[in-house]
Amino acid sequence: MAGNARLLLPFELLEHITSFLQDDTRALRSLSLSSRTLDTISKPLLFSTLEFRRLNTPDLHPLLRHVKELQVTWQVDMFQTSEMQLLDRLLLPGLSPATLPRLQSLMVRALGTRGTQFLSMQRKAFAPLTSLTTLTLRETYHQKLHDVQMLICALPHLKTFRFSTVSWGKDLDEEEMMPKPLPDGPHLETLYVSSTYPEKTLVLVEWLAQTPTGQLLRNLHIPFFAHNAPALVPFFGPTVQCLSVPVRRLHAFSLASYTSLASLVLFVHRYHRATGRWEELPVVLASLPSPGLLRTLTLQLELERVHSDDEISDAVLHVDALQKADQVLSPEEGPVETRFGNLCEVTVVVRTSFTMTKGKQDEFGGTVRRLMSSTTARGKLVVDFESA
Structure with missing residues (x-):
């Protein structure tokens, strides 16, 4: 009997356990071959992301219903044929x-001017995909700013837009610097911005702010x-409820228009003359226009230049700004719950380029709790550690 005994787990629990392997393709393949139940659970994870060239693979047609993200990326074969022809055919x-009934995200990466221009003209093809609400542009190159705008607007149901290293060839002239907002969108709710070309990023964000994005x-x-x-922050404000932003070079008036913030994440670099001082942190917190609405605050200490446990001790010497931030959040004099009365949790995330030992985590965590003693005393402080 013991040899035939099996551990039977509920299907939902097996799904939850398997979800932790969603980035491990090899493990998911092994699971899919082990049993019918695990095959049913693993297949949606294995095929949740798909490169566009595989859409025409006959054996994959029954599995396309699991695709949530479609990737359109540059490959070597685009040297041998036209990007437009390849996209049109595949x-x-x-x-x-x-x-693709579950398609939610389109990721375009390293595509040249012809490929991105072709995608920008496919509004009729994208319109029926009502679940496609996320667009990511990474390292894409366009002929002109108008092509970027048309690509964004080619997805009529767009809600989330992520972009980084987006560039175009035409030099910015007066017409390009002040582009007219297109009347049909996009109606974004979430925007992720990271740039390599600041001057072009500002122009694109300025246009986005002129569309219904600015109101939604x-x-x-x-x-x-x-x-x-600091230059990107002023384009938005009153409607933003969740904001993540580096504290470096932010001023007391930087967040003056952000009157609806319920969640705030501030990225704080390690103290360094070239990257800024942590002293900006308490100044920014003290200048929030509606602190009474804030419910969660995360201070992410980006110690990306710290590579060993020994260097952590040096970083500890410069966290006195946390003590000043604690005084802003919980002043010693006056009514304690007046300004940040609805603040439920303050999380300090220590992010390094290596995994800290348990002893060093306890040491650093103890220092943070001592510096933020008032927040700790109120049971609102959480200290967490991450490795890049």
Whole structure:
């Protein structure tokens, strides 16, 4: 009897356990071959992301219903044929709700001017895909700014837009600097901006702010390495409820128009003369226009230049700004719950380029709790550690 005994787990629990392997293709393939149940669970994860060239693979047709993200990326074979012809032959035939019923995201990467221009003209093909609400542009090159605009507007149901290293060939002239907003969108709710070409990023964001995006944007995320973050922040404000932004070079008035913030993530670099001082942190917190609405605050300490446990001790010497931030959040004098009365949780995330030992985590965490003693005393402080 013992040899035939099996551990029977509920299907939902097996799904939850398997979801932790969603980035491990090899493990998912092994699971899909082990049993029918695990095959049913693994297939949606294995085929949730698909490169557009595989759309015309006959054996994959029954599995396309699992695709959630479609990737259109540059490959070597684009040297041998026209990007437009390749996309027309391999991509367009599969763009239908019947073929891709769960498609949510389109990721375009490293595509040249002809390929991106072709995609920008496919509004009729994208329109029936009502579940396609996310567009990601990475390292794409366009002929002119208008082509970027048309590509964004080619997805009529777009809600989330991510872009980085987007560029175009035509030099910016007066007409390009002040592009007219297109009347049909996009109606974005979430915007992720990270740039390599600041001057072009600002022009694109300015146009987005002139579209209905300016009235509907709820979530704005600018990563810690975005050097022009202070210039991007002023384009939006009153409707944004969740904001992630580097604190470097932000001023007391930078967030003056953000009157609806419920969640705020501030990326704080390691103290360094070339990258800025942590002293900006308490200044930004003290200047929030509606602190009473804030419910969650995350201070992400980006210690990306720290490569060992020994270097952590040096970083600890410069976290006195956390003590000043604690005084802003919980002042010693006056009514404590007046300004940040609805703040439920303050999370300090220590992010390094290596995995810290348990002893060093306890040491650093203890330092953070001592510096933010008032927040700790109120049971609102959480200290977490991440490795890049």
